[in-house]
Amino acid sequence: MKVKNSNELTYGLLGYFAGKIAGSSVRISGASDLDKRSCKALCGGMGTSGQCGKFVLDDNDNQSEKVDFDNKEMQNIFDELNTTDSGDLVVLGSPQLGLEEISDLALMLKGRSFKKRCMIFCPRAIQQQAYDLGYTNTLKRAGCEMLFDCCTCLTPLIDKDDVDGVITNSIKGAYYLKNSNDVKVNLKPLSQIIDDETKW
Amino acid sequence: MVEKVIVKGKAKGKILKSKIPINFLGAVDKKTGIIRDNKHDLFQKSIKNTILVFPYGVGSSVGAYTIYSLKSNNSAPYAMICQKADLTVASGCALANIPLVIVTQKEYDSIKNG
Numbered sequence: 001m002k003v004k005n006s007n008e009l010t011y012g013l014l015g016y017f018a019g020k021i022a023g024s025s026v027r028i029s030g031a032s033d034l035d036k037r038s039c040k041a042l043c044g045g046m047g048t049s050g051q052c053g054k055f056v057l058d059d060n061d062n063q064s065e066k067v068d069f070d071n072k073e074m075q076n077i078f079d080e081l082n083t084t085d086s087g088d089l090v091v092l093g094s095p096q097l098g099l100e101e102i103s104d105l106a107l108m109l110k111g112r113s114f115k116k117r118c119m120i121f122c123p124r125a126i127q128q129q130a131y132d133l134g135y136t137n138t139l140k141r142a143g144c145e146m147l148f149d150c151c152t153c154l155t156p157l158i159d160k161d162d163v164d165g166v167i168t169n170s171i172k173g174a175y176y177l178k179n180s181n182d183v184k185v186n187l188k189p190l191s192q193i194i195d196d197e198t199k200w
Numbered sequence: 201m202v203e204k205v206i207v208k209g210k211a212k213g214k215i216l217k218s219k220i221p222i223n224f225l226g227a228v229d230k231k232t233g234i235i236r237d238n239k240h241d242l243f244q245k246s247i248k249n250t251i252l253v254f255p256y257g258v259g260s261s262v263g264a265y266t267i268y269s270l271k272s273n274n275s276a277p278y279a280m281i282c283q284k285a286d287l288t289v290a291s292g293c294a295l296a297n298i299p300l301v302i303v304t305q306k307e308y309d310s311i312k313n314g
Contacts, residue, residue: 047259048223048226048258049223049259050258050259051221153226153260153262154225175223175259179223179226179227179236182236
C-alpha cells in the first residue's frame with residue numbers, strides 16, 4: 001500500500017485491487033492503521049473482485065512476492081467504477097453498516113440534513129439497537145431512510161428507471177450497482193459525501 | 201483430464217471459454233445469460249446453452265442463486281468447466297443441477313472455443 005492520506009474509499013479500492021491479483025490469501029503491508037470502516041471496505045472490495053478468503057496486515061514480511069498499490073493503480077480502479085460526477089441518491093451500507101458506523105454517522109449528521117434521498121442499509125438486529133439508542137431518530141431527522149433485511153447490491157429499490165446516478169463510498173456497492181442495477185455511480189469518501197450532499 | 205467432478209452429469213454443446221474469472225452476481229444477466237460487465241472478455245456474449253469454460257468464480261456468494269436463476273430462466277450453460285473449485289460456482293451448479301468439473305491446467309489450456 002503506497003497511497004498516502006487514505007480513507008475508507010482508498011481501502012475499498014485497495015481491496016478490489018488485491019482481490020483481482022491475489023489467490024486464496026494475501027498479506028498487505030503499509031495498512032496497519034485501519035479503522036473498522038476501512039477494514040470493512042477492504043473486505044468488501046476484495047470479496048467483489050476475487051475469491052480471496054483471508055488477508056493479513058503485516059509490515060514485516062520480506063519473503064512474499066510484492067505488488068505495489070500506488071496512486072496510478074488506485075486511479076485505474078476508480079475510473080473503472082466511478083461512472084458519473086453526480087448522483088440523485090446517496091446509498092450507504094455495503095457491506096451493511098454496524099452499530100459503531102451508525103453511531104459515527106449519527107454524530108457526523110447532527111444538525112445536518114441530506115439534500116438528496118439517502119438510503120442506509122443495515123442488519124435487522126442493528127436497526128433495532130440503533131433505534132433503542134436514539135441514532136435512528138437523528139438519522140431520520142437528517143433525511144435518511146433505514147433499510148434492513150435487504151442489501152444495496154440486490155435491492156429492487158434502486159432501479160435505472162428511477163435513478164440516474166448513485167453516490168456511495170462503497171467499492172462493493174459501486175461494482176454491483178453498476179453491473180446488476182445498471183445505474184451510474186459516483187464514488188466519494190463518507191466525509192466528502194457529508195460535505196457535498198448535506199446542509200446545516 | 202478431469203481432476204474432480206463437482207456435479208455429475210452429461211452435456212454436449214459449444215465451448216465458450218473465458219480467460220478471466222466470472223462474478224455471476226455482477227457480471228451475468230440472470231434472465232438472458234448475457235455477460236454485461238464491459239470489463240469482461242465475454243462482454244455481450246451469452247452463456248446460454250454453452251459449455252462454459254472459465255478459471256473460477258469470484259465475488260458475492262449470492263452468485264450461486266444467479267446460477268440457479270439462469271437455470272430457471274432457461275438461460276444457463278449446459279455445463280461448466282473450471283480450473284479451480286470455488287464455493288459460489290460449486291453450490292450454484294449443485295442447486296441448478298448443472299454439471300461442473302475441474303480440469304488440470306494442461307487440459308484447461310487445450311480447450312478451445314467452438
